[in-house]
Amino acid sequence: MLECTGITKRFGGIVALGGVDFTVREGQIVGLVGPNGSGKTTLLSCIAGSLAVTSGSVTFAGSDITRSKPHTRAHAGISRTFQIPRPLNSFSVAENVAIAAMFGSEALSKPLAMERAATVLDRVGISKHQSSQVSALTLHERKFLEIARALALDPKLILLDEVLGGLNPSEAAEGMELISSLRSDGISVVYIEHNVKAVSALADYMYVLNRGQNLAEGTPQEVLSNGLVIEAYLGGGAHA
Numbered sequence: 619m620l621e622c623t624g625i626t627k628r629f630g631g632i633v634a635l636g637g638v639d640f641t642v643r644e645g646q647i648v649g650l651v652g653p654n655g656s657g658k659t660t661l662l663s664c665i666a667g668s669l670a671v672t673s674g675s676v677t678f679a680g681s682d683i684t685r686s687k688p689h690t691r692a693h694a695g696i697s698r699t700f701q702i703p704r705p706l707n708s709f710s711v712a713e714n715v716a717i718a719a720m721f722g723s724e725a726l727s728k729p730l731a732m733e734r735a736a737t738v739l740d741r742v743g744i745s746k747h748q749s750s751q752v753s754a755l756t757l758h759e760r761k762f763l764e765i766a767r768a769l770a771l772d773p774k775l776i777l778l779d780e781v782l783g784g785l786n787p788s789e790a791a792e793g794m795e796l797i798s799s800l801r802s803d804g805i806s807v808v809y810i811e812h813n814v815k816a817v818s819a820l821a822d823y824m825y826v827l828n829r830g831q832n833l834a835e836g837t838p839q840e841v842l843s844n845g846l847v848i849e850a851y852l853g854g855g856a857h858a
């Protein structure tokens with residue numbers, strides 16, 4: 619479904635990504651982990667199109683999208699969340715989701731977009747807040763609103779950037795169940811998360827980045843038992 623080959627991204631003298639390869643197959647949850655600053659969000663942005671790659675290629679559903687604008691990629695079926703949710707505070711929760719639906723591939727009219735919003739908010743479990751202002755939401759609800767906005771685009775591939783960060787264990791468990799249900803609905807998922815345990819519990823396949831390079835990939839079991847990963851990501855004391 620998605621194939622990134624030799625992705626390099628430089629910011630001036632900083633090489634955030636130095637030739638990264640990354641593949642997602644249809645219906646997979648792919649975990650993307652790595653230490654702070656290893657390039658995870660940069661890779662997500664190169665896939666979503668909000669950052670242009672310095673070199674390398676991105677292919678989605680058989681088409682080369684390396685130079686496509688973010689909205690073209692969204693229309694093709696790629697949607698994303700942001701690590702720090704930035705909802706539109708002057709609109710209600712439902713309107714925030716409806717606006718995403720109006721700008722998605724189907725370009726829904728406002729009444730249809732509001733219907734889509736109601737369905738999606740129900741799906742993520744925050745429908746009781748549809749008429750609320752965003753400022754009334756807790757962190758947990760804001761994170762789920764972020765997922766709802768991405769789902770409103772009816773994506774084939776959803777890119778989740780630390781959507782469970784800062785949640786308590788029961789909220790995170792609810793989030794994991796939601797992410798797992800996306801796969802059951804045939805949506806492919808790229809899931810960035812600091813909590814390796816959470817990723818490995820959900821992912822079909824995992825990639826580990828370190829300093830902008832591929833460090834390891836494989837099933838969660840393979841990755842978690844990889845000595846390089848233990849050393850670089852979990853720290854040398856992880857054996858103990």
Ligand SMILES: Nc1ncnc2c1ncn2[C@@H]1O[C@H](COP(=O)(O)OP(=O)(O)OP(=O)(O)O)[C@@H](O)[C@H]1O
Nearest residue numbers: 629632633634652653654655656657658659660661
């Ligand atoms: N817009 C930018 N301008 C300059 N440097 C940047 C920019 N965005 C990212 N970087 C640098 O690129 C590298 C990779 O950053 P990135 O945010 O992709 O890492 P990350 O793995 O997502 O980190 P974290 O887990 O902390 O979110 C870092 O050295 C970061 O400082």
